Amino acid sequence: MxxxxxxxxxxxxxxxxxxxxxxxxxxxxxxxxxxxxxxxxxxxxxxxxxxxxxxxxxxxxxxxxxxxxxxxxxxxxxxxxxxxxxxxxxxxxxxxxxxxxxxxxxxxxxxxxxxxxxxxxxxxxxxxxxxxxxxxxxxxxxxxxxxxxxxxxxxxxxxxxxxxxxxxxxxxxxxxxxxxxxxxxxxxxxxxxxxxxxxxxxxxxxxxxxxxxxxxxxxxxxxxxxxxGLHDSSAALIPYLANFSTPFILLSTGTWCISLNPFNQEKLTETELKQDCLCYMHYKGKAVKASRIFAGNEHEIQLKRIADHFDRAAYIFKHLKFNPGMVLNLANKITENALLQTDFSINSGFPDRDLNLFKTAEEAYHQLIFDLVKQQVYSLKLILNEGVKRIFVDGGFGKNAIYMHLLATAIPDIEVYASSVSQATAIGTALAINDAWNESPAPTDIIQLKYYSAIQRSTQL
Missing domain, CATH: 3.30.420.40 (ATPase, nucleotide binding domain)
Structure with missing residues (x-):
């Protein structure tokens, strides 16, 4: 049959x-x-x-x-x-x-x-x-x-x-x-x-x-x-809306890192617009407040800079394990971290860092992710509202253990998950018209989640 x-x-x-x-x-x-x-x-x-x-x-x-x-x-x-x-x-x-x-x-x-x-x-x-x-x-x-x-x-x-x-x-x-x-x-x-x-x-x-x-x-x-027909950004959000009712933010990471909050219908302010925020409409006709940073692009450029400086192959960083001790040491470098003046709407601040300050490529890379996460938290807070309990990270950074641990540490009051949906846009597009072709209700196990807990709370990101 x-x-x-x-x-x-x-x-x-x-x-x-x-x-x-x-x-x-x-x-x-x-x-x-x-x-x-x-x-x-x-x-x-x-x-x-x-x-x-x-x-x-x-x-x-x-x-x-x-x-x-x-x-x-x-x-x-x-x-x-x-x-x-x-x-x-x-x-x-x-x-x-x-x-x-x-x-x-x-x-x-x-x-x-x-x-x-x-x-x-x-x-x-x-x-x-x-x-x-x-x-x-x-x-x-x-x-x-x-x-x-x-x-x-x-x-x-x-x-x-x-x-x-x-x-x-x-x-x-x-x-x-x-x-x-x-x-x-x-x-x-x-x-x-x-x-x-x-x-x-x-x-x-x-x-x-x-x-x-x-x-x-x-x-x-x-x-x-x-x-x-659907706009692809809205379609990719549908599996999450179909599977979760507790307020969440979807952080879609790629060349652009786009934070999507379908539970924030507050009117955009002039300040938010100037910081590259906008609103999408999801398929049920509600506003989705969104912010974005060019973090994936910066990651690729700075990764190459680190690899060239330390004469290392760029691919090794894909397999680099999270080193909490190294992060804690970096966090205590007050002159290089706490006092660094950065406009997060432009970049994370890492492009201005002197790579000679780092002993190894691994240390420099941890600092890069440390900085990118600080920038990401800035972007998230532009659209974060009371009641959001979870953040789902899909795309490239969701597979980066260093990034995920540091993000979880930076926002300890919110659960942070790496999420994956095979072909999320296509699945969402089918879900939008599920009742038209499918006699069964939409399944609730489409999304795979991996929970990340924070490292020591004393780390300030």
């Missing part, structure tokens, strides 16, 4: 994956693809939209031929922050512009002077000023610079909703995409910001649809449910 599954597309900037996930949330099939980027009319790199479209259809055609699986539903999660502009026939009118594309300064000034200034818009939309990464600004640019194309736009869909549209033919808008650093959503009024209506953009976003809903569709003779 065929196994009931959901087909989930997880589309990143680099890798595009298709998973088949069974009713117990085991990944039973995986297929991946990578496309060569193309260029837009300005010569800037961008996603190859045609390759992506073809890949979605080709992948589905292939898995629907697999006799051992009965595909009941399809859903999509992708990076957000970019629109696909469709004409009356559903054909893209422009390239999928890269969210890293430089934004014209004169247009930026025109927009903010028209609508009350950067501070006002940022506070009301919970979005730092990020240029093209504010996808609403991309649409504004299209209207101002290419009015003839704008006039032909029937729908402007964020990428997750475009992929859903390819299967359903229905244009929808989703809160996880609209509500994530787009400058489109008024978090206080819980509706599109007034400037969106003035520019008449809201008429082109499709029907506003709950992120956990699905549309009945016939795809090549198969009756299936199709989700509306």
């Amino acid at each position: 065929p196994k009931t599954v959901a087909a989930i597309f997880d589309v990143g900037k680099t890798n595009k994956k298709l998973f088949l996930i069974d009713e117990n949330y085991n990944i039973v099939y995986e297929r991946s693809a990578r496309f060569v980027e193309t260029k837009d009319e300005d010569g800037d790199p961008c996603e190859n939209l045609e390759s992506l479209r073809s890949s979605v259809y080709d992948s589905l055609n292939q898995v629907f031929q697999l006799k051992e699986y009965d595909i009941k539903a399809i859903n999509f999660s992708t990076y957000g922050a970019s629109f696909v502009y469709l004409d009356e026939k559903g054909e893209p009118l422009t390239p999928l512009y890269n969210y890293l594309k430089e934004y014209p300064e004169d247009l930026k000034k025109e927009f903010y002077s028209t609508y009350g200034g950067e501070e006002k818009i940022s506070l009301e939309t919970a979005s730092p000023i990020l240029g093209s990464l504010n996808s609403g600004m991309q649409f504004y640019r299209l209207k101002k610079e290419k009015p003839e194309i704008f006039a032909r736009v029937k729908y402007a869909l964020h990428l997750p909703q475009y992929l859903s549209y390819l299967i359903t033919g229905k244009a929808v808008a989703d809160i996880t995409s609209i509500g994530c650093h787009t400058q489109l959503w008024d978090f206080e009024k819980n509706e599109y910001h007034s400037w969106v209506s003035i520019e008449e953009f809201d008429k082109k976003f499709g029907k506003f649809t709950p992120a956990d809903s699905s549309l009945g569709t016939n795809f090549q003779g198969h009756n299936i449910k199709v989700g509306v």
